[in-house]
Amino acid sequence: MHKPIKYVEKAVTLGAKGAWFIFDHFNRIKPNPSPTPKWSDKPLLKSYQKSKPPLGWPRATDSLCPKCVPEIRQQILDGHLPHEVLLNEKVGEIKATIVEQDGKIWMVKECPKHGRFQDLMSIDTEFSKHLEDVFPGRDIRAHNDEKLHNHGSSTVKYGRGSVLTIDLTNRCNMMCDPCFMDANQVGFVHEPQWEEIKQMLDNAITIKPRRQMS
Structure with missing residues (x-):
C-alpha cells in the first residue's frame, strides 16, 4: 500500500497540470508577442506554434540503404558521378517502416x-514512448542561410544544433561501426586546410537560428 504522501504528490501533480491547462488556454486568447533574439531573424515560437513530425509506431519514414550509400560515394570519388547527385537526386534513399516486435522497436x-534490412532502434518500448511524449516540438525553422543549409533532401530545416564539431582528420586507430565519419573505412585521408577550417567557423556564425553564444 502506498504511503499517504504518495497520494498527496499525485494530487499536487494533477492540480498543477489542471492549472497549467487553464492558464495555457487563456494565454492563447491574447498572447504577448514573442521576442526576437539576436541569434535569430525570427521570433521564438510559442509551444502551440511548434510542429511535430509523425511519431509513434507503426509509422513510415525515410531512410538510407547501407549498401547503396558507400557504392555511390565510391562512384563520386572515382569520377563516375558528379557530387551534385547528392543535391538533386535521392540517391540511396528508401522507404522504411518503424514497428514494434517482441517488445522492441525496429526499423x-x-x-x-540489395534486399531487406532490419535495424534495432530500441530495446525499451516504454522508454521510447516516453521520449516521444515529452518531445516539445520543432525549433525555429532555419532561415537566411540557404547556401549552407543546402544538402538536397537531407537539408536541415529545423533546430539550432547543440555543438559544432570540426574533424581535423579522419585518421584513427579504431574502426568503430557506428562512427559517423567512417574513420579508416573510406579508403582515403581527409584533412581540411587552415583556410577551410576558418571558413567552416565563419559559416557557423552565419547560421540562423543558432545557439546562444557567450
Whole structure:
C-alpha cells in the first residue's frame, strides 16, 4: 500500500497540470508577442506554434540503404558521378517502416537492389514512448542561410544544433561501426586546410537560428 504522501504528490501533480491547462488556454486568447533574439531573424515560437513530425509506431519514414550509400560515394570519388547527385537526386534513399516486435522497436526497410534490412532502434518500448511524449516540438525553422543549409533532401530545416564539431582528420586507430565519419573505412585521408577550417567557423556564425553564444 502506498504511503499517504504518495497520494498527496499525485494530487499536487494533477492540480498543477489542471492549472497549467487553464492558464495555457487563456494565454492563447491574447498572447504577448514573442521576442526576437539576436541569434535569430525570427521570433521564438510559442509551444502551440511548434510542429511535430509523425511519431509513434507503426509509422513510415525515410531512410538510407547501407549498401547503396558507400557504392555511390565510391562512384563520386572515382569520377563516375558528379557530387551534385547528392543535391538533386535521392540517391540511396528508401522507404522504411518503424514497428514494434517482441517488445522492441525496429526499423524495417527494403532496397530494390540489395534486399531487406532490419535495424534495432530500441530495446525499451516504454522508454521510447516516453521520449516521444515529452518531445516539445520543432525549433525555429532555419532561415537566411540557404547556401549552407543546402544538402538536397537531407537539408536541415529545423533546430539550432547543440555543438559544432570540426574533424581535423579522419585518421584513427579504431574502426568503430557506428562512427559517423567512417574513420579508416573510406579508403582515403581527409584533412581540411587552415583556410577551410576558418571558413567552416565563419559559416557557423552565419547560421540562423543558432545557439546562444557567450
